[in-house]
Amino acid sequence: MTERKGPILFRPYTAFSGMRKAFEMGNAKVLATVKDAGLRGRGGAGFPTAMKWKFALDDISKDHQDYSKDRFIICNADEGEPGTFKDRVLLEEQLGLLLEGMLIAGYTIRASTGIIFLRGEYNYMWDQIKGTILRWRAEGMLGENLDGKGFDFDIHIRMGAGAYVCGEETALIESMEGYRGEPRNRPPFPVNAGFNKRPTVVNNVETLCQLPHILNEGADWFKKIGTEESTGSKLLSISGDCSKPGVYEVPFGVTIQAVLELAGAVGIKAVQVGGASGICLSAHEFDRTICFEDVPTGGSIIIFNTTRNMREVLVNFLGFFMEESCGQCTPCRYGTECLLDGILQLSRGECSDEYLSELLDLSDSMAIASKCGLGQSVANPFRSIIERFRGEIYHG
Amino acid sequence: MRDQRTREMLDQDIRRWVDKYSRERSALIAILHNVHRKYSQVSAHAMEEIADYLGIHPVEVYGVATFYSFYNAEPKGKKIIRLCRTISCDMQGKRDLVYALEHRFGIRFGETTRDGKWTLEYTSCMGWCDQGPALFVNSKPYTSVTTERLDAILAE
Ligand SMILES: Cc1cc2nc3c(=O)[nH]c(=O)nc-3n(C[C@H](O)[C@H](O)[C@H](O)COP(=O)(O)O)c2cc1C
Ligand code: SF4
Ligand code: FES
Numbered sequence: 001m002t003e004r005k006g007p008i009l010f011r012p013y014t015a016f017s018g019m020r021k022a023f024e025m026g027n028a029k030v031l032a033t034v035k036d037a038g039l040r041g042r043g044g045a046g047f048p049t050a051m052k053w054k055f056a057l058d059d060i061s062k063d064h065q066d067y068s069k070d071r072f073i074i075c076n077a078d079e080g081e082p083g084t085f086k087d088r089v090l091l092e093e094q095l096g097l098l099l100e101g102m103l104i105a106g107y108t109i110r111a112s113t114g115i116i117f118l119r120g121e122y123n124y125m126w127d128q129i130k131g132t133i134l135r136w137r138a139e140g141m142l143g144e145n146l147d148g149k150g151f152d153f154d155i156h157i158r159m160g161a162g163a164y165v166c167g168e169e170t171a172l173i174e175s176m177e178g179y180r181g182e183p184r185n186r187p188p189f190p191v192n193a194g195f196n197k198r199p200t201v202v203n204n205v206e207t208l209c210q211l212p213h214i215l216n217e218g219a220d221w222f223k224k225i226g227t228e229e230s231t232g233s234k235l236l237s238i239s240g241d242c243s244k245p246g247v248y249e250v251p252f253g254v255t256i257q258a259v260l261e262l263a264g265a266v267g268i269k270a271v272q273v274g275g276a277s278g279i280c281l282s283a284h285e286f287d288r289t290i291c292f293e294d295v296p297t298g299g300s301i302i303i304f305n306t307t308r309n310m311r312e313v314l315v316n317f318l319g320f321f322m323e324e325s326c327g328q329c330t331p332c333r334y335g336t337e338c339l340l341d342g343i344l345q346l347s348r349g350e351c352s353d354e355y356l357s358e359l360l361d362l363s364d365s366m367a368i369a370s371k372c373g374l375g376q377s378v379a380n381p382f383r384s385i386i387e388r389f390r391g392e393i394y395h396g
Numbered sequence: 397m398r399d400q401r402t403r404e405m406l407d408q409d410i411r412r413w414v415d416k417y418s419r420e421r422s423a424l425i426a427i428l429h430n431v432h433r434k435y436s437q438v439s440a441h442a443m444e445e446i447a448d449y450l451g452i453h454p455v456e457v458y459g460v461a462t463f464y465s466f467y468n469a470e471p472k473g474k475k476i477i478r479l480c481r482t483i484s485c486d487m488q489g490k491r492d493l494v495y496a497l498e499h500r501f502g503i504r505f506g507e508t509t510r511d512g513k514w515t516l517e518y519t520s521c522m523g524w525c526d527q528g529p530a531l532f533v534n535s536k537p538y539t540s541v542t543t544e545r546l547d548a549i550l551a552e
Contacts (some may be wrong), residue, residue: 161464178424245526
């Protein structure tokens with residue numbers, strides 16, 4: 001196994017110290033610390049974690065007054081964005097950190113159940129995860145009355161079945177309830193009516209893994225890493241044209257250039273940041289930085305050298321979206337197909353430049369009219385690749 | 397005769413899994429998972445049985461089973477090879493593997509060999525992009541696959 005180093009997630013850690021710290025602090029103080037640390041979701045959208053938790057905690061509407069049962073913390077381990085594999089590495093190498101993170105989140109929002117939604121492709125990890133959960137139960141780290149003050153918490157695993165869209169939190173919940181993984185209309189939001197209509201917090205694997213360290217070292221320590229609005233570190237999954245692909249932990253605010261050096265990438269003409277749903281940058285923009293204020297990413301970094309044809313890259317992404325669209329709404333289902341057809345026609349010289357402008361308009365409409373983030377983000381690679389590599393779309 | 401026996405076994409299995417996971421709607425995916433793992437298919441009959449236990453219409457089960465790429469209603473090979481076709485694997489030599497696999501089995505991607513042993517399919521990014529090209533044989537992932545290594549992988 002690779003010896004990994006990093007400012008937060010890959011620093012040394014004493015097992016169970018984060019959860020003990022949480023019990024010492026009490027849930028109000030945990031919430032305040034996470035808020036003060038400025039932790040934002042690592043799944044891509046960057047929503048402030050403490051705010052999401054507070055919404056769920058404060059939902060004492062109607063039949064939710066009863067804090068004791070049936071609030072849920074769901075760990076989103078559906079990692080399906082092209083070019084992303086950092087959650088797999090965390091599950092394999094930092095499982096204890098994740099379970100503790102879930103426990104801390106559950107303790108804070110007063111959930112008694114944590115569920116790991118594991119993508120079907122990671123089924124091979126089931127035994128390892130289940131085994132660890134069973135061991136924790138036997139050791140009294142999961143189960144009843146955990147802090148001696150009546151906190152009950154247990155963790156279960158649910159499998160996905162090969163659908164990228166199920167990473168979207170409402171589709172994920174639909175899937176867990178036994179339905180087609182089709183995103184829901186919002187509101188209501190999962191924090192108010194999520195799994196089984198109960199208050200539910202969905203957090204990414206990496207977000208949860210940060211928690212034990214934040215409690216141990218404090219909000220100020222955490223804020224020293226990263227930038228003003230993107231505190232802490234980010235795991236990057238680096239693939240493509242480079243000599244050292246893999247998972248790297250970097251502070252938020254690193255430049256694309258620094259990332260390329262880390263990965264041993266030379267002769268690079270483009271980098272796709274954020275996977276198929278992210279944006280493409282070309283060489284003159286490599287001084288831009290990875291953080292929510294500049295170029296956000298769930299962690300996917302795909303590198304292209306000068307031998308690559310960017311039309312093929314775009315066609316590959318569009319094919320991905322066509323395959324993975326749940327088909328529920330027309331802009332996404334039909335729009336993606338039109339974009340792909342259009343690009344192929346252009347490449348065969350069957351239509352004009354004017355048509356390309358129409359396709360760009362169509363992608364903008366999809367960004368507005370699609371129901372969920374999948375359809376909304378098709379325009380990201382589409383526009384960014386065409387704007388930077390227009391010449392390659394026509395021939396090459 | 398043999399079909400009859402398979403069907404009885406399937407019925408028993410479904411009953412067992414329903415007992416294990418509950419008759420609630422939320423157990424559906426787990427039940428489908430088990431059926432598919434053992435029978436490499438979720439047949440119309442299996443859908444009817446499951447629907448019966450969960451108290452829902454078979455169309456509901458069909459709708460769910462066909463939504464997820466892991467399940468198939470039609471019979472497929474005992475071993476399903478699913479090759480990643482997303483960009484990072486594509487750039488690391490996916491194409492060579494496509495040719496090698498199609499040649500070896502004499503079928504195209506999307507097809508099943510006549511003896512019912514192998515099916516070739518594509519899949520989206522599997523989460524092994526730094527070690528591509530990657531493929532699954534049933535649920536087991538293989539990484540940095542080369543045409544030279546195929547023989548050994550398929551012989552497992
Ligand atoms: C199409 C689509 C796929 C997504 N896939 C994932 C995923 O695989 N993992 C993930 O954590 N979030 C994914 N998300 C984001 C989730 O909806 C949700 O925002 C996230 O899990 C919240 O966790 P965080 O706040 O800790 O980032 C996806 C969103 C969309 C629209
Ligand atoms: S945008 Fe696409 S994936 Fe999302 S709900 Fe609409 S059709 Fe489904
Ligand atoms: S691109 Fe093939 S595993 Fe990610």
